[in-house]
Amino acid sequence: MLVPAVNPKAARNEPMISISGEAQGTTYHIKYFDSQNRNFKLQIDSILADFDKCLSLYRKDSEIVAFNNGTGSHRFKSAHFYPVLQKSLEIHAATNGAFDPTIMPLTEALGFGAKRTNPELANVDSLLQYVGFEKINFNSDSIFKANTGVRLDMNGIAQGYSVDVVSTYLRSRGIDRFMVEIGGEVVCSGNKNENIPWIAGIEHPLKRGQLFATAKLTDLAMTTAGNYNNHFTRNGRVFNHIINPKTGSMEETSLLSVTVFAKDAMTVDGYDTAFFVMGLEATKEFLSKQNHLEAYLIYTDEEGKISSYVTNGIKDFIREIPNP
Template identity: 60%
Template sequence: MKPMFLLLFAFIPAFGQGQVGTSWREPMMSLTGEAQATTYHIKYCDGQKRSFQKEIDSLLAEIDKSLSIYRPDSEISAFNRSMSHRFKSSHFYAVLKKSAEVFRATKGAFDPTVLPLVEAYGFGPTKQPKGALVNVDSLLQYVGFQYVMFDSVSVVKQKANIRLDLNSIAQGYSVDKVASLLEAQNIHHYMVEIGGEVRTKGQKNERQPWTIGIENPLSPNQLQTTIKLHNRAMTTAGNYRNRYEANGQLFSHIINPKTGEMEQSAILSVTVFANDAITADGYDTAFFVMGLEAVKEFLVNRKDIDVYILYTDDAGQLKTFSTDGLKNL
């Protein structure tokens, strides 16, 4: 799903043992593993000391088989090769439904049909020569989520050669599904992280919430700040990890679906906070494309979403913008 190059989240292993009260004497379970071409870290309190690793691995593999463009046998790959597809699982429909919501809300700044451009610039599953000249005008005709129609049963293209890439939102969906799996087992205190996308519930111990770090993009592996995350999700998009230089030009994986150009802006990273990870994941790349002022205007009417944006000013100095909902965190 979302590649590791978007791992802008810096995990802080500050999981203390319980101190007072029966609930905090419950053991802290810790699971780590690999799935969806990335890693995961999951921690939760459980008095029964149950391990849900097998169930989690099975769930993530199931989602991967539905939504991974890197698997030729996935549902999304089957759709990309044809004009229509009848859903085999609920995952494809659920992510398409949220994608349509974000596409409409951002007026196309988020568009999961951008795959032809992603590949042309040397990213994605099809290995194109890096630094090759990209004919943007010829490819833009194949970009437009408005040409994809779907219901709970099937998805259909209204234009040939349209192809979907849900990597920029599917990992958030995976985080939410793992969280739902834990909650179905009566787990009330957890932290789920997959490839840098995070969702928490409850607290890590009696006195402290889960604490998550945001990396300084100008000094990788150093923290810019930390956030206390309580019953919320957090995802990040950035342009400084997955990029390369060729023919004197810097190529970045974040592409504006309206212009077809690689996004060139002063923004370095956008971290989005929402009630669920799929919502945060859907908006982080869109906000990157929209730009700081447009994001500020957008959030006036979206109090369910907070952002922490790192950007450079005209002098190249690192600056920050955060919404009021993060001030006390």
């Protein structure tokens, strides 16, 4: 069971440094306590720029774009590619294929990619030949694809890993109390001064910019997935469209928001994507058999009302905010 722990080191009253910036097409915010009052913004910006050179789909010179545009094998240049593939394979296997980074041909064709397309024109059956984790092979040195049409989209997990990378850097500099947030993916280590835990917000899935709940975090990672731009109403209930990588179809889910908690951000980032594909009941069943994941799910019930479900290990640290 995952529960935030009290960190005795948090009793130190040290100055808190706050830095922020842009990376991966989004923003980051980092707070940490350092008796030396050091500012690591330049170093962190450099780390995130190197990360983008590896896994960003928006950089034409990135490694992942080179692999996607290539015809066969690609030898890794960065140390980041392999760990993300390893974790992707782990989550793919655990969720019976609900998480699959080879989904990129489908996400583009069905209008979920960077370019807006008409999903009615998509020939899903022809694209499925390029989708499936078995279409690639990899080891610690390189990756190979069996078909030139196979392409990877790591956006469902890479951002969480970038949070872990920055966290690892801070620890290497002797920082053990911090909050790293990149595009909504969060890792918190230790507590703030006076043993006060870090607080992270969970956005209302139907009201952008408004919080639905908050979570107290100590030595935990948290990510939230919400299909904010693709929900629709049918018979008084709100649904989301989600692409099932196993069938290629756009399916309906009553899940509106999935927040996952674990010890590292890459794990929770991958699982929040998978849970959307799995749906409410399958996710609840899956979570009941896990001891390394906790989750907070927001969904619409049979009466069309917004409801929530929280696992036992995190429920005492979630506070829902009354909304008018």
